[in-house]
Amino acid sequence: MDSKENLDSIDASLRQKIKQEFTAIKYSDILQEDMIEIHIKFIWNTLEKLKRKKEQLVSVIDNLVESNLKGGTERILSLLEENKEKLATTTGVFPENVRNFLSIVWVGTDVSCLLCHQFVCSSVIIRKTSRLLDFLSDVFTSESVLFVIKFILGCWHNCLRHASSAARIHFREIDSKLAIQKTIHKYEDNQMVVAKGIIVLSYLLIESEKDDSILENEVLGFIIQILSQAVESEERVSRRHGMSVQEILQGINNLSVNDKNKEELVKRKSLPIFVKILKEKRDQEEVLQTLTIIWRISFLDQNFPKLISDADLVSVIESLQFDKHERIRHSATGALWEMRQRNMSIDCIKDDPRPHVMISYQWDSQKVMLKVKDFLKQAGYKVWMDVENISGSTVEAMSLAIENAAVVLICMSQRYKESPSCRSEAEYSYKLRKCVVPLRVEPRYVPDGWLGIIIGTRLYFDFTPEKQFDHMMENLIKELGSKGRIFDNIDxxxxxxxxxxxxxxxxxxxxxxxxxxxxxxxxxxxxxxxxxxxxxxxxxxxxxxxxxxxxxxxxxxxxxxxxxxxxxxxxxxxxxxxxxxxx
Structure with a gap:
């Protein structure tokens, strides 16, 4: 038997043992320590031992998910709700069984996308945790209360990372951000709770909601400190705070949508940390997240001199333009282009004698925009639209497309606003004083921030009601007139x-x-x-x-x-x- 077969045999044996232990837990009273303690402790100790063996850890968690870990979580949350008054008055720690079971769930949401998906689709779990968080933010602080708060924020963070689209809908339906804001205010002296709360909020809030009363500068600095610790760790995790490099970068990426945060991130000396991540290239997703953050912070004029004058930063991004991964090449080229185009004179741009209609959109709206493109081409317009996600020189192609455009269609949505690629396209169009026509592709979306400035008071065409498509296209063609039409000669x-x-x-x-x-x-x-x-x-x-x-x-x-x-x-x-x- 070779080593792989031996490992598979061990995994199968361990999974079977875990399943037996969890079955014993399911049919017992979790508060009866003597009866159940050994089963919960075995599972928790196993997860602790496997923290550095990710594949085996995922295998064990998947086994627990198959055994209905979600159902067990709903049971224990019901117990916590029933005993919340007792929890609030407990000065010490609550039963070890409960703490260990919650820890198992916490680790489970960290590594299992399936478990997170089950959680966000369960109104029971989201509502119970939201009510608990709201209640605990008003009671006396104890070690038990603090642990449950960290557990809830930690699980929410993991769910938002792994099941983002579905999670945001469910969390917004119950307005969980109010409970988070109360918790941040109550624990303003506890940097870890505040940092975790702010990162969770960064997934839920739109840009206009991310104001200074929520995003304190000191906390951003603390988050950068956690990132530094995780980067220096061999496991790429800040063990003290239980956060990996990748999840910290995701949080910073969300926070960097806000222009005030862009400036603060540079002030807090995050650039050397970003350079280290890019040079080491330990993980593709880490590199992508870092490049996206740099791309975003480069939109702020105050940051431009510091970015372009950082020789190490520019050098490593230049090298990544030739990386074997297409997404890394694209992000590196985009970040460099954004930094350099700010020095470019408008006078150096030469117009194509046969300009086109350019469609600037975020990929979530591609389906409807392909219909718009086909309709415009059928109506006689020359249309430029990045359909295949051009590799290699994407940014160069995009800049040429804008320079040679008679009109730019900006497809407004929250995802468009948060995309660095889309912002580069929109702001470059604005800089070149191109004719801009806004199309709304997200129901009830109203542009604000940088996108609101570019759109201004322009009338938009609403493509969200599908039945109004033909009517909207007729109006759009009237608005475009002869701009971008290609019938210069019959051939x-x-x-x-x-x-x-x-x-x-x-x-x-x-x-x-x-x-x-x-x-x-x-x-x-x-x-x-x-x-x-x-x-x-x-x-x-x-x-x-x-x-x-x-x-x-x-x-x-x-x-x-x-x-x-x-x-x-x-x-x-x-x-x-x-x-x-x-x-």
Whole structure:
């Protein structure tokens, strides 16, 4: 038996033992120490021993999840609620069984995405922990109370990390942020509780809510200290505070959405720590989180001189532009571009003689924006949209796309606002004084902060009601007018697909020859027919026939601008074209 088979055998044996122990717990009274203590202690001691053996730890936790750890957690939370008054008056520690079981759950949420998903989908667990936190933030502080508060904040933090989208919905439904804010205020002298509370809030609050009364400067400094300790640790974890480099960086990343925090992070000497993480490259996600933070803090003008003058920082980011991982290359290039473009003169930008419509969006809204793109192309517009997430020179491609854009469509959502890539695109468009048209792609979203400044008082087009899509597109095309239209010559005309079911009978047959086409044009009796008109073939004529019905404004614009018809000739051509339904 080789070492791998031997390890698998040990894991199977351990999982079976854990399952037996947990089964004994499920069918016992957890408050009866003599009956159950040995079972809980065995599981907890096993997890303690496996802290540095991640694969085995995950295997054991998964086994507990399969054995309904969620159900056991709901039971013990009910017991805590029933005995909360007693808990509040206990000066010492509460039963060791309870403490150890909660510790098992805490570790479980740290390593198991499945357990976190189960928790956030269980209204029982979220509501019970929220009520407990709210109650304990008003009572006398004891070791037992403090442990339960740390347990709740720790589990919430893990759930928000592992099941972010689902978690935010459930947490906001019960307005858990109020209980967190009460706890932060009560324990303002306990840096660990405040830091944990603020990191949890960073997942829940929108930017306008992250004000100074919640995000104290001293606490940001404390979070950076924890990060420094974790970076220096061989296990990449601050054992004293129970937080890994990656989860600390995620919290800082969330906090760095706020411009005041961007400045404070640089003041608190976080850059040398970031440089160390990037140079060591111990973990891909750590590098990505760090690059995203640097990209975000580079948006602040006050930070620019310190960032660009840090030779070590610039050097390591430059090297990461050639990393084997695409996401790292993209983030490194984006951060460098953001820092350097602030020195770039607008005068050096050369416009494309055939500008396009650029779609600036966050990937969550790609589905609806692909529909917008196709509709615009069908209506005769030249459209630039990053669909494949261009590798390598993404930022360079993006900057060229903005420089050569006639108009930029900004697809507003909270995710758009929080994305450093999207902010770079929007702010660069603003810097170059490009025409900006806002589209709302998140229900009831109202832009604030930096995005609110860029959008200003512009009217937006709301694409969130799906049934209003066609109506919104009609209005958007009216707003765009000729900006980004590509019919500069007839050879450049793109195919305009059929946009209405009512037009199916209008399809022109491909049986027309060049002679027949020229004969039909002669029969239109135009006073000044242009050469471009005689370059038409039956496919292009068919597309014009569709446009005549589906987008009259675009149709008449093409006749005047591209086919060079004027006056009565426009009316004659239109009338003759409308008669072609039998061809």
């Amino acid at each position: 450049g005309m793109v195919s305009i697909k059929q946009q209405s079911k009512d037009n199916t009978e209008e399809k022109i047959s491909g049986s027309w020859t060049k002679t027949r086409m020229n004969g039909w044009l002669d029969s239109c009796d135009l006073s000044k027919p242009s050469k471009r008109l005689y370059d038409l073939n039956f496919e292009l004529l068919s597309e014009l026939r569709l446009l005549q019905t589906s987008s009259p404004a675009t149709f008449y614009d093409i006749l005047r601008s591209d086919l060079l018809l004027s006056g009565v000739d426009v009316i004659k051509f239109s009338q003759e074209l409308r008669k072609l339904s039998d061809i």
